[in-house]
Amino acid sequence: MSQILNANRIKISNQIKQHKLVAILRLKQQSDVAPLINCLVNAGINALEITSNTPGFEQEIAKARATYKNTLIGAGTIINTALAQQAIDAGAQFIVTPNTNQAVVELAHRHGLPVLMGALTPTDVANAIEYNADIIKVFPAGSMGVNYFKALTGPFSDVPLMPVGGINLDNLTHWFAAGACAVAVSSDFSKPVNNKQQYDTLSQLVCKYLSAVAHLTN
Numbered sequence: 613m614s615q616i617l618n619a620n621r622i623k624i625s626n627q628i629k630q631h632k633l634v635a636i637l638r639l640k641q642q643s644d645v646a647p648l649i650n651c652l653v654n655a656g657i658n659a660l661e662i663t664s665n666t667p668g669f670e671q672e673i674a675k676a677r678a679t680y681k682n683t684l685i686g687a688g689t690i691i692n693t694a695l696a697q698q699a700i701d702a703g704a705q706f707i708v709t710p711n712t713n714q715a716v717v718e719l720a721h722r723h724g725l726p727v728l729m730g731a732l733t734p735t736d737v738a739n740a741i742e743y744n745a746d747i748i749k750v751f752p753a754g755s756m757g758v759n760y761f762k763a764l765t766g767p768f769s770d771v772p773l774m775p776v777g778g779i780n781l782d783n784l785t786h787w788f789a790a791g792a793c794a795v796a797v798s799s800d801f802s803k804p805v806n807n808k809q810q811y812d813t814l815s816q817l818v819c820k821y822l823s824a825v826a827h828l829t830n
């Protein structure tokens with residue numbers, strides 16, 4: 613059983629590294645979630661997370677899992693085991709945290725889910741590795757800068773590092789050149805899509821991100 617669970621979490625974390633781009637949905641209104649996911653998925657997003665501080669995040673995860681069979685649906689802002697359990701019960705396929713909490717990793721792994729663990733300092737990163745996190749989410753990466761992120765790849769050369777916070781189309785390629793295995797983006801994607809113009813604008817933006825990611829060589 614544990615071999616199957618391990619294989620599942622390795623498969624999902626590898627898919628995230630292949631896709632290279634995770635859309636973060638952090639919305640104020642639950643009713644905005646489903647139309648936004650519809651737009652993102654139709655535009656080509658393969659992996660997305662719904663944050664726990666989005667109203668109704670559990671219901672929206674469950675709905676998205678039932679609707680989009682070929683898209684990875686994760687839960688974000690999972691700062692403790694209570695939220696992790698809610699996300700798991702809702703059907704989340706991966707867990708994203710802003711902080712290092714060993715108990716969250718243990719719980720997620722018992723259910724075969726990978727954890728993208730938030731870490732900022734070298735000590736945080738080392739702790740996340742010690743806790744067996746699957747991908748280390750360097751957060752908030754943009755506040756520290758690409759050079760700071762690149763410096764982390766020295767001691768942590770064999771570790772999958774995923775910068776989050778402040779990633780956008782203008783700087784996307786710099787993060788990958790510095791060693792990112794993937795990135796996650798919120799601001800550009802966490803927008804209500806309530807009419808055709810908003811839908812088309814967001815679709816075009818997603819296409820630009822996907823095109824930039826597709827042209828990466830690493």
Ligand SMILES: O=C[C@H](O)COP(=O)(O)O
Nearest residue numbers: 636777778779797798799
């Ligand atoms: O949860 C969102 C993170 O803070 C990243 O946000 P951002 O991509 O808008 O900088």
